[in-house]
Amino acid sequence: MPVKSTQRRSDNTPTHAGSPPPSLLRHNLLFLTKFFRHGTRIASVWPSSRFMAAASLKSIDWDQSRVIVELGAGTGPITQQALQRLRPQTRFIAIERDRDFVRILRQRFAGRTNVEIIHGDVGDLAEILAARGIERHGVDQFVSGLGTPSLPQGVQQRMFAAVRHYLKPHGVFSNITEVPWFYMRWYKAMFEDVSFQLVALNMPPGGVYHCRVPR
Numbered sequence: 001m002p003v004k005s006t007q008r009r010s011d012n013t014p015t016h017a018g019s020p021p022p023s024l025l026r027h028n029l030l031f032l033t034k035f036f037r038h039g040t041r042i043a044s045v046w047p048s049s050r051f052m053a054a055a056s057l058k059s060i061d062w063d064q065s066r067v068i069v070e071l072g073a074g075t076g077p078i079t080q081q082a083l084q085r086l087r088p089q090t091r092f093i094a095i096e097r098d099r100d101f102v103r104i105l106r107q108r109f110a111g112r113t114n115v116e117i118i119h120g121d122v123g124d125l126a127e128i129l130a131a132r133g134i135e136r137h138g139v140d141q142f143v144s145g146l147g148t149p150s151l152p153q154g155v156q157q158r159m160f161a162a163v164r165h166y167l168k169p170h171g172v173f174s175n176i177t178e179v180p181w182f183y184m185r186w187y188k189a190m191f192e193d194v195s196f197q198l199v200a201l202n203m204p205p206g207g208v209y210h211c212r213v214p215r
């Protein structure tokens with residue numbers, strides 16, 4: 001009987017040489033199912049591509065950052081790339097509301113002392129960060145995979161209040177989107193400096209808002 005060779009992926013899960021990791025396909029299909037069941041609560045039909053993930057992490061200074069917080073980590077396409085580049089001295093905190101996605105994230109990214117996967121709601125962002133000893137202006141970058149403009153208003157308000165409190169003065173809030181440029185004015189109402197990066201290689205094509213200086 002032929003024996004397939006087994007390699008280790010960057011997230012340290014074994015995969016068979018020459019074929020796509022079966023677990024990744026399972027995770028993507030679960031994501032699709034959740035989208036059909038919950039719609040805007042999931043906000044996307046398919047997890048971010050590696051190009052979208054790279055764009056959302058573009059502003060991070062990996063050597064200087066001390067705390068990076070991911071919001072709405074899903075099944076972990078952005079988390080995976082972030083953890084490949086994360087320095088041992090940097091804390092990484094990922095927050096996700098869906099219990100099944102949290103289980104997947106913990107399976108994929110377990111075992112690093114500077115990484116925490118939190119089952120929680122971004123409406124409780126201030127409490128989540130305070131409970132972990134993060135101080136005012138203690139976060140270098142928020143990396144958001146949320147459909148932020150569609151979050152309930154109260155959740156948005158509490159989340160942005162926490163972002164204003166915790167983001168460093170020169171820190172960045174990035175947010176993926178599947179509707180290029182559409183929310184530019186919306187983000188400009190929240191931040192003084194907003195740029196948009198188009199990401200064509202994503203399903204569907206989209207991009208990333210890079211936001212600085214909360215209003």
Ligand SMILES: C[S@@+](CC[C@H](N)C(=O)[O-])C[C@H]1O[C@@H](n2cnc3c(N)ncnc32)[C@H](O)[C@@H]1O
Nearest residue numbers: 043044047048072073074096097098121122145
């Ligand atoms: C568009 S998906 C993006 C997932 C992943 N970051 C990616 O790029 O593929 C948005 C994610 O945010 C999560 N989410 C939505 N509302 C949330 C909330 N209030 N608090 C925490 N996570 C939330 C959803 O469960 C979903 O996993």
